[in-house]
Amino acid sequence: xxxxxxxxxxxxxxxxxxxxxxxxxxxxxxxxxxxxxxxxxxxxxxxxxxxxxxxxxxxxxxxxxxxxxxxxxxxxxxxxxx
Amino acid sequence: xxxxxxxxxxxxxxxxxxxxxxxxxxxxxxxxxxxxxxxxxxxxxxxxxxxxxxxxxxxxxxxxxxxxxxxxxxxxxxxxxxxxxxxxxxxxxxxxxxxxxxxxxxxxxxxxxxxxxxxxxxxxxxxxxxxxxxxxxxxxxxxxxxxxxxxxxxxxxxxxxxxxxxxxxxxxxxxxxx
Numbered sequence: 001x002x003x004x005x006x007x008x009x010x011x012x013x014x015x016x017x018x019x020x021x022x023x024x025x026x027x028x029x030x031x032x033x034x035x036x037x038x039x040x041x042x043x044x045x046x047x048x049x050x051x052x053x054x055x056x057x058x059x060x061x062x063x064x065x066x067x068x069x070x071x072x073x074x075x076x077x078x079x080x081x082x
Numbered sequence: 083x084x085x086x087x088x089x090x091x092x093x094x095x096x097x098x099x100x101x102x103x104x105x106x107x108x109x110x111x112x113x114x115x116x117x118x119x120x121x122x123x124x125x126x127x128x129x130x131x132x133x134x135x136x137x138x139x140x141x142x143x144x145x146x147x148x149x150x151x152x153x154x155x156x157x158x159x160x161x162x163x164x165x166x167x168x169x170x171x172x173x174x175x176x177x178x179x180x181x182x183x184x185x186x187x188x189x190x191x192x193x194x195x196x197x198x199x200x201x202x203x204x205x206x207x208x209x210x211x212x213x214x215x216x217x218x219x220x221x222x223x224x225x226x227x228x229x230x231x232x233x234x235x236x237x238x239x240x241x242x243x244x245x246x247x248x249x250x251x252x253x254x255x256x257x258x259x260x
Contacts, residue, residue: 015186016166016178020137047138047231048168048176051161052199 002065002074010082011057018082019050025080031067033077044077101196102150107206108254113242114154115205117179118226119251120146122243129223130183138178139229140239141256144249146226151181151210152251153203154228162198164190167209168231175258176232181212183223192216206252228256236260 010018026033026044033044037059042049044063055061061081065074107115116122121144128134128143153169155177161168165185168178181193192213197203217224230239236258243255 012186015163016138016180017132017186020132024135024137048160048170048178051163051166051168051178054163 002070004063004065004074004078006061006063006081008055008057008059008061008082013056013059014050014053014082016051018080019047022050022077022080023047025076026073029069029073029076031065031070031073033073034064036062036064099194099196101208101211104204104208105152105206105250105252107152107204107252109205110254112173112175112258112260113254114141114175114177114228114230114256114258115152116144116243116249116251116253116255117151117154117209117228118144118146119148119249120144120226121248122241122245122255123225124241124245125227125229127245128183128225128227133180133227133229136233138180139231139233141177141227141229142241142243143225143227146212146214146224147248148251149212149214150208150251151179151212151226153205153207153209154179156204157202159197159199159201159203162195164188164193164195165210165212167195167197169203174235175230178227178229178231179209180227180229181210182217182225185217185220185222188216188220188222192220230256230258
């Protein structure tokens with residue numbers, strides 16, 4: 001299991017465009033990715049769930065990656081998170 | 083009040099402004115209706131790769147003739163963002179209705195929401211009113227995207243309206259194949 005935190009640089013936060021990018025880049029990965037903001041969590045494969053986090057610029061996401069290719073998955077995540 | 087009335091009645095929005103009347107929606111299993119009146123186009127013709135690449139899901143888009151955006155499916159509102167609304171259908175179909183391209187940068191200006199997270203809606207219920215002049219002033223296309231965000235869970239998502247045809251809100255336009 002890999003845990004990472006990320007502060008959103010994009011002032012618009014997690015909106016449709018970055019969410020689509022995250023989901024498409026993770027399509028080739030097999031690990032589970034859970035994104036938490038405060039008390040809400042969503043899978044990085046759940047587009048509506050990620051939108052539902054309502055994450056805004058400057059907010060800190062706590063991300064848990066679990067699976068066989070978790071290191072590779074975490075590396076990809078670091079490059080695509082806005 | 084009968085035992086099951088609580089499941090039938092639509093809760094009144096507490097804070098959301100009263101919306102216009104609902105439109106009659108075509109009733110068919112696994113069908114999504116047009117969220118707005120206008121010209122239907124294929125998802126692949128939306129002027130934004132996020133949508134045209136079908137990354138957010140398959141579906142279609144409508145170039146609107148009107149400013150009221152209605153629920154494309156009966157279900158529960160899962161997300162409201164000003165310019166977008168997500169609804170999880172009673173039958174497991176998850177839809178995202180996204181008004182315009184890059185309209186997120188308008189920060190809600192030009193959009194009035196009639197629903198909030200957790201609301202039960204029926205297909206054809208009003209969800210958002212957009213002000214087309216505000217979207218034009220911000221320099222954005224105003225096409226309304228209807229995407230099945232859990233497309234991978236189904237065998238296919240098909241456009242059943244003729245591309246480039248003009249439809250009324252509530253007309254069945256997309257079919258989900260299980």
